[in-house]
Amino acid sequence: MADIVLDKVSKSFPDGTVAVQDVDLEIADGEFVILVGPSGCGKSTTLNMIAGLEDISSGELRIGGQRVNDKAPRDRDIAMVFQSYALYPNMTVRENMAFPLRLAKLDKATIDQKVDEAAKVLELTPLLDRKPANLSGGQRQRVAMGRAIVRQPKAFLMDEPLSNLDAKLRVQMRTVVSRLQKKLGTTTVYVTHDQTEAMTLGDRVVIMRGGAIQQVGPPQELYDHPRNLFVAGFIGSPSMNFLHAAVEDGKLRTALGDVPIGDRIRRELEGADAPRELILGIRPEHFEDAELIDDEARARGMEFTAPADIVESMGSDKYVYFTVEGQRASAAELEELAADAGADFSGGGGNLVTRLSAESPVQEGEDRRVWFNLEKIHLFDPSSGRNLTLHEGRSAGTLGD
Amino acid sequence: MSRRAPLSENKKAERKLGWLLCAPAALVMVLVTAYPIIYSVWLSLQRFDLRFPDERKFIGLDNYVTVLSNEFWWTAFGVTMLITVVTVAVELALGMGLALVMHRTLVGRGIVRTAALIPYGIVTVVAAFSWRYAWTPGTGYLANLFDGSAPLTERASSLAIIMLAEIWKTTPFMALLLMAGLALVPEDLLKAASTDGATAWQRFTKVMLPVMKPAILVALLFRTLDAFRVFDNIFVLTNGGNETSSVSMLAYNNLIRGLNLGIGSTMSVLIFITVAIIAFVFVKLFGTAAPGSDDGERR
Numbered sequence: 001m002a003d004i005v006l007d008k009v010s011k012s013f014p015d016g017t018v019a020v021q022d023v024d025l026e027i028a029d030g031e032f033v034i035l036v037g038p039s040g041c042g043k044s045t046t047l048n049m050i051a052g053l054e055d056i057s058s059g060e061l062r063i064g065g066q067r068v069n070d071k072a073p074r075d076r077d078i079a080m081v082f083q084s085y086a087l088y089p090n091m092t093v094r095e096n097m098a099f100p101l102r103l104a105k106l107d108k109a110t111i112d113q114k115v116d117e118a119a120k121v122l123e124l125t126p127l128l129d130r131k132p133a134n135l136s137g138g139q140r141q142r143v144a145m146g147r148a149i150v151r152q153p154k155a156f157l158m159d160e161p162l163s164n165l166d167a168k169l170r171v172q173m174r175t176v177v178s179r180l181q182k183k184l185g186t187t188t189v190y191v192t193h194d195q196t197e198a199m200t201l202g203d204r205v206v207i208m209r210g211g212a213i214q215q216v217g218p219p220q221e222l223y224d225h226p227r228n229l230f231v232a233g234f235i236g237s238p239s240m241n242f243l244h245a246a247v248e249d250g251k252l253r254t255a256l257g258d259v260p261i262g263d264r265i266r267r268e269l270e271g272a273d274a275p276r277e278l279i280l281g282i283r284p285e286h287f288e289d290a291e292l293i294d295d296e297a298r299a300r301g302m303e304f305t306a307p308a309d310i311v312e313s314m315g316s317d318k319y320v321y322f323t324v325e326g327q328r329a330s331a332a333e334l335e336e337l338a339a340d341a342g343a344d345f346s347g348g349g350g351n352l353v354t355r356l357s358a359e360s361p362v363q364e365g366e367d368r369r370v371w372f373n374l375e376k377i378h379l380f381d382p383s384s385g386r387n388l389t390l391h392e393g394r395s396a397g398t399l400g401d
Numbered sequence: 402m403s404r405r406a407p408l409s410e411n412k413k414a415e416r417k418l419g420w421l422l423c424a425p426a427a428l429v430m431v432l433v434t435a436y437p438i439i440y441s442v443w444l445s446l447q448r449f450d451l452r453f454p455d456e457r458k459f460i461g462l463d464n465y466v467t468v469l470s471n472e473f474w475w476t477a478f479g480v481t482m483l484i485t486v487v488t489v490a491v492e493l494a495l496g497m498g499l500a501l502v503m504h505r506t507l508v509g510r511g512i513v514r515t516a517a518l519i520p521y522g523i524v525t526v527v528a529a530f531s532w533r534y535a536w537t538p539g540t541g542y543l544a545n546l547f548d549g550s551a552p553l554t555e556r557a558s559s560l561a562i563i564m565l566a567e568i569w570k571t572t573p574f575m576a577l578l579l580m581a582g583l584a585l586v587p588e589d590l591l592k593a594a595s596t597d598g599a600t601a602w603q604r605f606t607k608v609m610l611p612v613m614k615p616a617i618l619v620a621l622l623f624r625t626l627d628a629f630r631v632f633d634n635i636f637v638l639t640n641g642g643n644e645t646s647s648v649s650m651l652a653y654n655n656l657i658r659g660l661n662l663g664i665g666s667t668m669s670v671l672i673f674i675t676v677a678i679i680a681f682v683f684v685k686l687f688g689t690a691a692p693g694s695d696d697g698e699r700r
Contacts, residue, residue, distance in 0.1 A: 052596075073592075073596045086587065099594075
C-alpha cells in the first residue's frame with residue numbers, strides 16, 4: 001500500500017495535442033479517489049500514466065515516495081481493472097486470477113490459497129473452473145476484480161469498470177466495489193464518466209476538463225460548493241438549473257424575478273471590469289411548492305409563478321418542469337456539458353427542473369407559485385466560469401456578506 | 402449445454418434451410434472435385450500405360466504395392482516431408498516476426514505491408530528462374546558470392562536453395578494470415594498482462610499466442626498442405642535431379658512424361674490421402690480451436 005503523488009504531470013502527443021496538463025494530485029495511502037469528467041477530458045490518460053501504460057511527457061509521478069516515471073507497469077506493483085474486463089479467454093477463472101501470482105513466481109500452495117480467498121470474497125468459488133466466455137457480465141467483472149485483489153498491490157487502478165454493465169447490476173457492483181475497497185484499504189484510483197458513481201464511491205472526487213483538474217474534494221463539497229460553472233453543471237442529477245441574470249441597480253434581473261444580492265457580491269460586482277451579465281445556478285431540490293413553506297423559510301427565499309409543464313412523481317418527491325421566460329444562459333462550459341450529455345441544454349427561454357415535496361398538489365398545466373432558497377443559489381461569471389458566491393471555499397448564496 | 406436435446410420445430414426448419422442454402426455450393430464442389438478424384442482412383446486400379454494402350458487391365462491394388470515398395474517414391478516422400486517441415490517451421494517464425502512488425506508499424510504502414518507482400522505477388526515460376534540464374538556459376542550473383550561454386554549440382558545445397566526459395570516466397574502469406582490473428586488480440590488484454598507483471602515475452606507466449614491460436618492453426622494448415630504439394634520451384638531449379646524430387650514431381654514425371662496413367666494416378670491418390678491425413682491431424686490436434694468448430698470456449 002502506498003500513496004500516489006502526481007507532480008505537474010503532463011501528457012502531450014507527437015502531433016501536439018495535449019491530453020493532460022500540469023496535473024497536481026496527492027492521493028493518500030488507502031484513499032479512494034475518483035477521476036471524473038466528460039469523454040476526452042484526460043482522465044483515462046492520467047490513469048494510464050499512473051499504470052505506466054502511457055509515458056509521462058513531463059512532471060513526476062511517485063508511488064510510495066518513489067519516482068516511477070520510467071518504470072515498466074510490471075515494476076510498479078499496481079493492479080488495473082478494465083472496462084472490457086480484459087480476462088484471458090484461454091484461461092479459466094482460477095487461472096485468470098492466478099496469473100499475476102504465477103508471474104510473480106509464488107509457489108502453488110500459496111497461489112491456490114490466495115485465489116480461493118479472493119474467490120470467496122467475491123463469491124466466485126463455484127465459477128472457478130469456468131472460462132470467461134461462460135460468465136455473465138457481472139461475473140466477469142468480479143473475476144477482473146479478483147485478479148486485481150489477489151496480489152495485494154500498492155494500488156488499484158480502475159478504468160470505468162462498471163460501464164459495460166446494465167443499470168441494475170451497476171448499482172449492485174458499486175456497493176461491491178465500495179465494500180471491497182473499505183475492507184482492503186488499498187489506495188484506489190477510479191475513472192468514470194458517470195457522476196453518480198463519482199458521488200457515491202469516492203472519498204474524494206477529481207473533476208477534469210480538457211486535460212486539467214477543475215476541482216478536487218469530497219463529493220458533498222463539490223456538490224455544495226462548486227468552484228466553477230463546469231463543476232456545478234457536471235455534478236448532480238438532474239443537473240443544476242442555469243439562468244441568465246443581468247446586474248442592474250444592485251439587483252439581479254432574472255426570469256424568476258429580481259434577486260437581491262448581499263454586500264460581498266455587490267463589492268465583487270463594483271469593479272470596472274466586473275461582468276454585467278451573470279449566470280444564476282439553482283439546484284432542483286432548492287425549489288419548493290410555496291404552499292408548503294413556513295414563514296421562517298419564506299424569509300430566506302424568493303417566490304415566482306410559472307406554468308408547470310410536466311410532473312414526474314417519484315414517490316418520495318416530485319420532479320416538476322416549469323417553463324420560464326427570458327434569455328437563455330450561455331457559456332462555453334454549458335455547451336460542453338450539453339454536448340457530453342448528448343442533448344441541447346434546455347431549449348428556448350429555459351426549462352426549470354425542480355424537485356418538490358411529494359405532498360405538493362401541483363397539476364400539469366396549471367400556474368404554480370414556487371419558492372426557492374436564496375442561500376443556496378450560485379452566481380457564475382460566464383466568461384471565466386468562476387463561482388462568485390464562493391467565499392473561502394464555501395458557498396453562501398447571493399445574500400452572503 | 403444439452404446438445405442432445407431433441408430439436409424443436411423451429412430448429413429443424415432452420416437446419417433444413419441451412420442445408421438448402423449450402424446445396425448449390427456443395428453441388429458445384431462435387432462436380433468439379435469429386436469426379437476427378439473418383440476418376441483418378443479408378444485409373445489407379447488399372448495397369449494403364451499410354452505407350453502400351455492394349456495392355457490396359459484392372460489389377461486391383463497392384464499399383465499401390467509397386468509404388469509403396471519403390472525406393473524412389475520413399476526418397477521423394479522424405480524430400481517432400483523435409484521441405485514441408487522445415488519451410489513451414491521457418492515461415493511460421495519469420496512470418497510471426499513480420500506480422501508483429503507490420504502490426505506495430507505506425508509510420509508508413511501501407512508501404513511496409515506492400516513491400517513485404519511483393520515476393521508473394523511474383524509468379525512462382527518466374528521467381529524460381531531468377532533464383533536459378535542467381536545460383537548459376539559464372540553469371541549468377543549469388544553463385545559468385547560463394548566463389549562460383551555450383552550449389553544446384555549437389556543434393557544438400559539444392560534442397561537448401563529450394564527451401565530458401567519457398568520460404569522467401571510464402572513467408573508474406575504466412576505473415577498476412579498471422580496479422581489477421583494479431584488483430585484479434587484486444588489491446589486491453591495486453592495492458593492487463595503488463596500490469597499483471599508479464600514481460601514482453603510472457604505477454605507474447607501467454608496472452609497473444611493462445612488468443613491467436615485459431616489464426617495460427619489456419620495459417621499452418623494452409624501452408625502445410627501447400628508445402629506438401631511443392632512442385633514449381635523444384636521443377637525449375639533442379640528438375641528433380643540429385644534426388645530432389647518431391648512426390649508431386651514424381652507423379653508428374655510418371656503421369657505426363659512417362660504417360661503411365663496407372664502409376665501416376667496411384668501416386669496422385671497417395672498424395673491426396675497424405676494431405677487428407679495432415680488436415681485431419683491438424684483439426685484433431687488443435688481440437689475445438691479449429692476453424693469451423695464451435696466458438697472454442699465450450700467444453
